[in-house]
Amino acid sequence: MNIPKSSFPRIIIIGGGFAGIALAKKLSKQEVQVVLLDKHNYHTFQPLLYQVSTGGLEPDSIAYPIRKVLGDFPNFFFRLADVSEINTEKNKVISNIGELKYDYLVVASGSKTNYFGNTSIEANSMEMKTVPQSLNLRSLILENFEEALLTSDLNERIALMNFVIVGAGPTGVELAGALAEIKKGILPKDYPDLDTRLAQINLIQSGDKILKEMSPQASQKAEDFLEKLGVHVWKNVRVTGYDGKTVTTNSELTFDAATVVWAAGVKGAAIKGLDSDQFVSRGNRIMVNEFNQVKGLNNVFAVGDVAQMETESTPHGHPMMAQPAIQQGRLLGDNLLRMLENKPMKPFVYNDKGSMATVGRNKAVVDLPNFKFQGVFAWFVWMFVHLFFLIGFRNRMVVFINWVYNYIRFDREARLIIRPYKKNIKP
Amino acid sequence: MNIPKSSFPRIIIIGGGFAGIALAKKLSKQEVQVVLLDKHNYHTFQPLLYQVSTGGLEPDSIAYPIRKVLGDFPNFFFRLADVSEINTEKNKVISNIGELKYDYLVVASGSKTNYFGNTSIEANSMEMKTVPQSLNLRSLILENFEEALLTSDLNERIALMNFVIVGAGPTGVELAGALAEIKKGILPKDYPDLDTRLAQINLIQSGDKILKEMSPQASQKAEDFLEKLGVHVWKNVRVTGYDGKTVTTNSELTFDAATVVWAAGVKGAAIKGLDSDQFVSRGNRIMVNEFNQVKGLNNVFAVGDVAQMETESTPHGHPMMAQPAIQQGRLLGDNLLRMLENKPMKPFVYNDKGSMATVGRNKAVVDLPNFKFQGVFAWFVWMFVHLFFLIGFRNRMVVFINWVYNYIRFDREARLIIRPYKKNIKP
Known part of the structure; x- marks a missing residue:
């Protein structure tokens, strides 16, 4: 993957969902090189997909080109890529368009449908x-x-x-x-x-x-x-x-x-290299500490649906919804910058703004x-x-x-x- | 194709493009049964397709559900069907969803890309x-x-x-x-x-x-x-x-x-049974008289791109564009009703409203x-x-x-x- 070398540390973000986009926005205009990888060239607003299915909305109005979110920042790179594996020993991701080394990695790959083996x-x-x-x-x-x-x-x-x-x-x-x-x-x-x-x-x-x-x-x-x-x-x-x-x-x-x-049912979309029992919990979500840091890895993080942060109030992790993803993405952006300045990171506290559903x-x-x-x-x-x-x-x-x-x-x-x-x- | 029998004469329209829709609208609320067949369940506004290709518009905004155009009229039937053949001797059309007899048939199947054999x-x-x-x-x-x-x-x-x-x-x-x-x-x-x-x-x-x-x-x-x-x-x-x-x-x-x-290049999308030299001209368009009636067939008509009406001012037929299609569809609607009342039909005269193109x-x-x-x-x-x-x-x-x-x-x-x-x- 031909991303130019930079004097700034390279942060690879896998996934342009709510968490990935919130994080990427926080890192704009900072002294880091950000590489965002996603299978699609657009961000999907999943809560409204059911309206696309039922003819109420066109798909283009609930999707947004990722390049446009990031376009204006010179240290930002997007690649349309399907990541197949993460090598945490060699600090690299492996994808259908080649390999790329990272200084910091953030897995924001979301969730996928869980058929429970049926x-x-x-x-x-x-x-x-x-x-x-x-x-x-x-x-x-x-x-x-x-x-x-x-x-x-x-x-x-x-x-x-x-x-x-x-x-x-x-x-x-x-x-x-x-x-x-x-x-x-x-x-x-x-x-x-x-x-x-x-x-x-x-x-x-x-x-x-x-x-x-x-x-x-x-x-x-x-x-x-x-x-x-x-x-x-x-x-x-x-x-x-x-x-x-x-x-x-x-x-x-x-x-x-x-x-x-x-x-x-949904399950975390953990990626090969981080999907063994060492890393994932029940539900295929990657276990993280209160800084969204993957257990035992200093420079690898997971945010959003794919991350399971078990706290006293959330013994099974946070709900797999947009709000925790956005909040984790934002905080991790701040925390990565703090980490680079050798400042202590702040622990994540979920601000539950409530939930809602529409019937008609x-x-x-x-x-x-x-x-x-x-x-x-x-x-x-x-x-x-x-x-x-x-x-x-x-x-x-x-x-x-x-x-x-x-x-x-x-x-x-x-x-x-x-x-x-x-x-x-x-x- | 299970269309209910009716005491009204049955008019089958093949194609829900500009000509087919204009014709169908004219026949609403009249004492005829109208069956419209199309491969898609929507009408496509072809002049703006290039904006869909270049990301300026979403597809749903230049397409329109055909059922919605016709929905309110009790004698209207739409079927999602790909017509493969027309049997003008037995007065029936043959499609992927079965056969159907007609009293009157209107071919409005439009045009397709012409590669000239390359x-x-x-x-x-x-x-x-x-x-x-x-x-x-x-x-x-x-x-x-x-x-x-x-x-x-x-x-x-x-x-x-x-x-x-x-x-x-x-x-x-x-x-x-x-x-x-x-x-x-x-x-x-x-x-x-x-x-x-x-x-x-x-x-x-x-x-x-x-x-x-x-x-x-x-x-x-x-x-x-x-x-x-x-x-x-x-x-x-x-x-x-x-x-x-x-x-x-x-x-x-x-x-x-x-x-x-x-x-x-485009060519007429003439359908088997009406695509022999007896019926089509150069460009695969069905030859029609000034009433859009197919040569030698009293109850079969063709309108729009697929119809070639050769007149003194249009020796190669009318341009394959929206305007002639709409105008022919409308007039044929009137003419079919006239025919059913044993009144003489009116010949088609193209009202050229001009043409335009945008570069940017x-x-x-x-x-x-x-x-x-x-x-x-x-x-x-x-x-x-x-x-x-x-x-x-x-x-x-x-x-x-x-x-x-x-x-x-x-x-x-x-x-x-x-x-x-x-x-x-x-x-």
Whole structure:
């Protein structure tokens, strides 16, 4: 990898997600050389991917070119690279575009879908962690409606219009709500010759509570909202398999469905060389101390979803969400500069600003540390916060216009099958 | 294809382009059953595809769901179908989703790229007729910049930054201008470690005039604009081949380039059953009379790019552009209704409203029937007209916001490699 030599120490950041970008911004205009590596040339605003999948937003408005974030700083380098291995003895990373030595390394590789070893689900269900995956899901949903029109077999039509979402965290809840709104607002207009009643949205949760990280009020209210929208919420049901036709569970319950979205688990995207038991905890997250420093390595750090910082208040690490990632990225930026000046680093303290989820139009739940509320106002807060954290003025404008339009017109216009998707392309 | 039987006559329209949509709209609320078939579930606003390729616009804002255009009318049916054959004796169309009988058939299948039998160019160059093709070109342009950073071979780097556009019609001119603006505005910021001077944009025209359908003033001024932007315009040069590395021409001139866009020819997309010499002219367009009726067939029509209506003033048919397509689609709608009422049909008369092309920021050329002008005002007219013809209020808003943003910031933010593209995937 031909990065020019520099008299400044070289910091390699793997991953341009929330943590990586926050860190990179902190290191701008400093006496360090920063090399950011990512598989994509854009930062993805993952909390809104479900709106891409359901035709409410275009992918370009929730993604942002990484080069543009970093472009103006002469000591910044971006490379489109897939890192396959880290050699901590020789201080180098190995990628599909070659090797590169580092003085300091920050792993910010995020998380990936966790199928808990269930190969039938992995092979046949959809996930929604990246822009291409979300576009595939959009294509599949629309293709299934088109196919439902063609079949004369009623059972097949029912399966084509049956959506099973496994996992009732924010992603599952938000996707289920959006699909319910499509059933109500779009299906009758777009497919007048389909019996809309056949469309079913099933949301399955293994525990006895949806949005389990949130307050009991938020959880209960979200469930009420979902039921009002016609979503079937199944609690205490664990999905055990999906062969592409039938979802099986730990009870007698089964679902014949052509679309199954797996939102029931994530794991850290630890990279070879740092993925042995020595380094990772349960959940494949890299164990770090309170400075996000990897156990036993002075010059290697991990931040965001991939980092597991176990403290008294967070025995399993921080939640795998945007806020801890951004805060860790920012603090590590300061700490690296302190380290270079031989000053002591500051320990990370998570400032929990609360959490929120939206179920649909005028329906959201918000837990702030001292104030919990649900409904219309929560929904506006949800939108405002998401617009605020979106990177780029243009993105904010375009998302805002789309939301206003969708709100006024009960519509989602980006329902385009840009690339047909066939599940069986997966191995 | 299970379309319900109706007491109304069934009109099948093949293609949801400008002509097909204009026709379908005219037939709404009338006593006919309309079945529209298209390979995509969206209408594509082709004149702005080059802005998708160059990161100025997102694909979703220049495409529009066909079901939404037709949704409200009970006698309208859309099917996502690829028509492979027309049987005019049995009055049926044959597609990948089955057969369907028609009372009246309208072929509005548009045009496709014409390589004039040159297989090396077809295998290795890019085209820009559909949204996926435009996204592939966007990915390739950006991937080539990323690759240019990695190579230590200067010749390879030069080839990776060399863009050859064959054909200086509106598409070629607009794409060349947009690439020149990327070279000037984006490259130095996004790729500070690339020598921007190496980026070359070559526009090749076989004749002695660019924008040959336009006035001499427009042609000359567009050429001046391109030269001001640093585009190399090669006239009287015919490209003879491209093996993926080197473009050869009918002279000694060759170009080593990793990106070659073929915009030098289109041909009608005539469909099997209507593609024999009996029906098509040179250019694979279906011969029609002044009512857009296919020669020798009373109940089969062709409109838009795929139709060749030879009149005294148009010995080779009308130009393959949006305006004739829209006008023919509208008139045919009226004529079909007249025919059903046993009234005489009205012959088509093309109302040439003029033509225009944009080269870049503040640089466009407009030919109106009685007034020709170039420059800033022409550029605003070009934008206004394109916004006006774009389908959908949301699309207009989003495109407008993007243009204002791009204008103020000298930027194009949609420079995302959503799906990597490798040319060699092509057969």
